Amino acid sequence: MNPEEIVVLPELKAYIDPLTLDEHESLERSILDEGCRDALVLWGNILVDGHNRFGICQKHGLPFKTVQNERFQNMEDIHLWMIDQHLGRRSVSDYQRGVLALRKREIIAERRAAAAAAVNAVKADASTEAPWEGDVDPAVAQALANTPKVPDQALDTREALARAARLSAGQVKMIETIQEKAAPEVVAAVKAGELSLNAAAVVATLPVEEQQAVAAEGADSLKQAAKRVRDAKKKPKAETPASTEDDGMEAAPTASPEALQARVTELEAENERLRLQVQTLQELLAEQG
Numbered sequence: 346m347n348p349e350e351i352v353v354l355p356e357l358k359a360y361i362d363p364l365t366l367d368e369h370e371s372l373e374r375s376i377l378d379e380g381c382r383d384a385l386v387l388w389g390n391i392l393v394d395g396h397n398r399f400g401i402c403q404k405h406g407l408p409f410k411t412v413q414n415e416r417f418q419n420m421e422d423i424h425l426w427m428i429d430q431h432l433g434r435r436s437v438s439d440y441q442r443g444v445l446a447l448r449k450r451e452i453i454a455e456r457r458a459a460a461a462a463a464v465n466a467v468k469a470d471a472s473t474e475a476p477w478e479g480d481v482d483p484a485v486a487q488a489l490a491n492t493p494k495v496p497d498q499a500l501d502t503r504e505a506l507a508r509a510a511r512l513s514a515g516q517v518k519m520i521e522t523i524q525e526k527a528a529p530e531v532v533a534a535v536k537a538g539e540l541s542l543n544a545a546a547v548v549a550t551l552p553v554e555e556q557q558a559v560a561a562e563g564a565d566s567l568k569q570a571a572k573r574v575r576d577a578k579k580k581p582k583a584e585t586p587a588s589t590e591d592d593g594m595e596a597a598p599t600a601s602p603e604a605l606q607a608r609v610t611e612l613e614a615e616n617e618r619l620r621l622q623v624q625t626l627q628e629l630l631a632e633q634g
Contacts, residue, residue, distance in 0.1 A: 346411050348403060351385075351392050358396045360424060361431055362441055362536060373401050384410040388417045394430060418494075421452055425496065432510060439512055440535050440542060443520035446510035450500040457499075460492045519546035528553045530560035531567065539564035544571035 364372065381402050385395035392399060393414065402409045417423050428445045431437050437445075500506050507514045519542040523532060527549035534540040540548075548556055548571050559570045 346387070346390065348399075350390050351387070351399065351411075352390050353392050353396065353399070356420075357391070357393060357423065357427070360427055361445075364397055368436070369397060372397055376401050376407065377405065381407060381409040384412040387411050387413050388423060389413075393417075393423055394427065421456075422494075425449060425452055438536070438538070439510075439516060440520060440523070442510040443506075443512055443517055444524065446500065446506045446512075446517070447521065447524060449496075449498075449509065450506060453496055453498065453500055456492070456495045460495055463492050516542055519543060522546040522549050526550065526553075528556035528560065531556050534560060534564055534567055540567050540571075544568055547571040547574045550574060 376398065381398050383395065383398065385399055386393045395409075398409065401407070414426070417426070428449045432442055432445055498505070498509065500509060503514045503517050507517045510517065512520075523535060523542070523545050527535075527545060531540065531545055531548055535542065535545045544567065548559070548567055551559075551570065551574065559566045
């Protein structure tokens with residue numbers, strides 16, 4: 346394909362974190378020495394994979410090969426493919442892999458919800474009558490055929506996310522905390538390798554304004570802030586809790602056995618409701634298969 350015909354979409358180019366300056370320079374040296382060995386992946390004339398290689402080849406007037414991926418049906422398919430490609434690359438950091446796995450979980454959850462909604466809409470239609478030939482209601486099969494394909498991986502537990510990202514469940518939890526609570530400056534420090542996942546997750550528990558103020562002083566200040574937060578959470582070993590008579594305050598009331606049992610019952614009911622939801626979705630997806 347003529348290079349001028351290739352379309353570079355900013356949303357795809359920015360979907361995966363860019364290479365560091367050192368990584369980009371290393372790739373450029375490799376291409377100058379050995380040529381562009383890996384083909385660029387296209388969907389039609391849209392560049393899907395190989396943005397850095399394409400830019401380097403354009404800069405130096407070097408030839409390159411292209412390959413079409415005809416399995417993509419929409420932009421979400423491309424996102425899922427890009428995520429899977431980068432999850433398998435050693436150069437991707439732990440934080441990046443965790444973020445990519447979380448993105449994949451969001452896409453899968455949205456597709457499952459869309460499939461369930463489509464099936465429920467068909468089943469609610471009074472015009473759908475049984476019996477029909479075969480094991481699957483043809484109206485349901487048609488509805489599922491018109492919705493984006495749901496990947497086999499559910500990624501609905503932290504353990505499943507950890508396996509997909511080649512991380513521990515604890516690391517995934519830290520990344521979730523960073524994604525939800527960390528200031529952009531803290532995230533930037535993690536991406537730059539200046540701050541560990543553990544320290545960043547601890548700092549992310551501070552108010553955003555405080556995170557930003559500490560980050561402005563540099564990576565060492567962020568590490569010190571993480572240490573202060575950890576130390577503040579530690580319970581003194583040698584000291585015993587002060588009596589309520591000494592400070593003039595009444596002890597907090599403890600929950601009664603009846604209240605605790607009621608809470609346990611409530612949680613068990615919630616767990617059963619979630620289990621039924623998962624079972625329903627699995628049955629729907631089985632019909633799709």
